[in-house]
Amino acid sequence: MDTVARTAAGTAQPRTPRPRADALRNRERIVTAAREMFVEFGPDVPLDEVARRAGVGNATLYRNFPDRAALTHEVVLAVTSRTTDRAEEAANDEGDPFIALSRFVHAAADERIGALCPMLSGGFDKDHPELLAERRRLEEAVEGLVGRAMSAGRLRTDIAVGDVLVALSQLTRPLPGIACMNIDRFTHRHIQLFLDGLEAPARSRLTGTAATLEDLRRRT
Amino acid sequence: MDTVARTAAGTAQPRTPRPRADALRNRERIVTAAREMFVEFGPDVPLDEVARRAGVGNATLYRNFPDRAALTHEVVLAVTSRTTDRAEEAANDEGDPFIALSRFVHAAADERIGALCPMLSGGFDKDHPELLAERRRLEEAVEGLVGRAMSAGRLRTDIAVGDVLVALSQLTRPLPGIACMNIDRFTHRHIQLFLDGLEAPARSRLTGTAATLEDLRRRT
């Protein structure tokens, strides 16, 4: 926002403080509506419905986002950004770093990060610079959480950031048609079970099953 | 009984005069194609494409399955049934019951049970008797696996069958647009992490974090 403001000032545009007031509001409402409806109905929800929920005409939506990809981009960006915020908040926790990591994971679930999964399939530019940057920020933040937990001997040493994010996303993916903006108890329970699997045992807990794990990999 | 049967057939069995070898083959191919494409492209894949992949005309598909719901029903039934078979196979394992359970979970992933998730959202009768029966069979089989592992002290005692099946399904849900009939290494890894969380510790491992868990529940 700083950047935008400075640029505007630099080009010596007239203030134009007014015309943006409701326009920005509209844009905001569209993104919010889109996020909710992507969660509720999946990524194929009719855009006219999104516009209706946002309380604007469909053409207004298209003025702000030329096509579905643009809107998806914005929603993914917004969710990623909010999730990153949660990661950074958790990073400020003073206590047990594994608890901090856990807190982040549950908070990310509440941001409905899982709803992004189906959008990663296509129809929009996954590698858009803006998105890459935001994802990098998220990964760095989580990297911090993971690193600290690992250093403290509270997290298994074979866990990567990707493990956490992907599994978290999958576990919180909504079922289309189920109207539910809030992750339910049941899902938080599964997240916790997963987290339990990440926790480092007092001693080397895995050694016992290591052989059989290899065996499992050779299934079928 | 053979004699009786042959006699009946020879005398007067006016209905179902022939099993129509090719028709059955077609039906089979349609279900197979549908399963693959549901995995690959999600539950909204155009049925014409399914027919094309099956190598039949679209009307042939509609003759066998009057609408999408009917086809979905059949696919769900087939996957459930195959998954149950895996559960029963695993139940025959002689060794460590937790390993048996784990083996089943990985095998179920390979059956792409996760692909069923989006279909559960609607568009077909989830409570069809045929489906209920099959689901019951699956649950019973898994119940056996879970019970034995628990009795052996190898599984946490706060785990229910539903936990296993739902988390398993979510973790293996395919990303539409990613052509992949085989669950990849990465996914098996996440499944294993989740299983690790289910394993009972030598001592009561959870006591240490119990208080903080409560704390986590109070997130938001």
Place this chain on the structure above:
Amino acid sequence: MDTVARTAAGTAQPRTPRPRADALRNRERIVTAAREMFVEFGPDVPLDEVARRAGVGNATLYRNFPDRAALTHEVVLAVTSRTTDRAEEAANDEGDPFIALSRFVHAAADERIGALCPMLSGGFDKDHPELLAERRRLEEAVEGLVGRAMSAGRLRTDIAVGDVLVALSQLTRPLPGIACMNIDRFTHRHIQLFLDGLEAPARSRLTGTAATLEDLRRRT
């Protein structure tokens, strides 16, 4: 039927009495089913449904009638023929010739002659020789009824055979979707009202309204 038998004998075909037994029966059942369903559901009824009602496979229907036009042709022929039979029966009445004509008109309604109307629109050859001949026979029979009634001074002298047949057909046209093989009381009442309009008055009844009739023609 006489004609057919004589032809067969004249060409000295081998008897071939057997193979036709059930084939003819099938053909008959198809025509009957078609007549009923044309009456009930209109001329666009799916031919597969006709075959089902006839209790034969659809291909059997197509073997007997290469396309819808052929089947329609046969049904129109059959109804026309039966209607002609009614006309000839009525011609044998000894009593009042207007009553005889009326009796025919009501009987023709019961044959569902009105069901033929929508078939005259297209999709089959209205001027097929076989049909022309049958129609000629019908017209001649009705001509006889009309002529006698007129000669007896019981029928208005400005009525033509076409007036009777067309109006009769229109008044008895079934409403698709209304399952009713028997013309109802209400329809017979309308037919009777129409017949009342055809009856010659004791004196020249029309003279009074002749002027105003001309006036009516100048409506709007």
Place this chain on the structure above:
Amino acid sequence: MDTVARTAAGTAQPRTPRPRADALRNRERIVTAAREMFVEFGPDVPLDEVARRAGVGNATLYRNFPDRAALTHEVVLAVTSRTTDRAEEAANDEGDPFIALSRFVHAAADERIGALCPMLSGGFDKDHPELLAERRRLEEAVEGLVGRAMSAGRLRTDIAVGDVLVALSQLTRPLPGIACMNIDRFTHRHIQLFLDGLEAPARSRLTGTAATLEDLRRRT
């Protein structure tokens, strides 16, 4: 009042901001096209064709009328309404009340009221309040015409409004595939014959045939 209206518009009339001149025009054109094509091709005419005739895209038709039933509803309403107008015009006639009734019947034929018959079979809500109201209006108007003609001794006393409307509708039902928006002479002739049957004789004309009528009812 002009002032008031303008003020209201100027101040705050947030809903229905404009009558959208062209949209109304489109809707009108669709209904007109539909009426014509229902008459010409029957109630199953492809809606895409209707849209083409109306000069709009098919989706525009579907925007205005969500499904065929909605369009049928509108057409039935329009024809009923116009027919009622004709009835009320005829009711203003000063002369012979039977002539007035006759004038209405011929005028209703020109409105193609008969084209509605096949639509009454199903596919739309026959008992929609809007339609019931309009039909009631029509029946009342015709009731007036019939009542006056009867009081004047010009109409048979055993005639009901339903007789007139149903017979009229049947007699003017178009033959699908015959492009003809104007009822032809021939049809008007049949209507007139029917009307002749409704006219009260100078003396009690029916007594002579009463017995035989009973006889006719015993046909079959």
Place this chain on the structure above:
DNA sequence: GATGAATGAGAGTTCATTCAT
């Protein structure tokens, strides 16, 4: 700048007709 309306391309489903058993 915002809106409602318009559009064409596409998906699901049905049906007349043909084919293989």
Place this chain on the structure above:
DNA sequence: CATGAATGAACTCTCATTCAT
């Protein structure tokens, strides 16, 4: 010969996107 199955063309309806007000 009779049958069930297969097929492609046609029709209804939806939706992303563009246009006129």
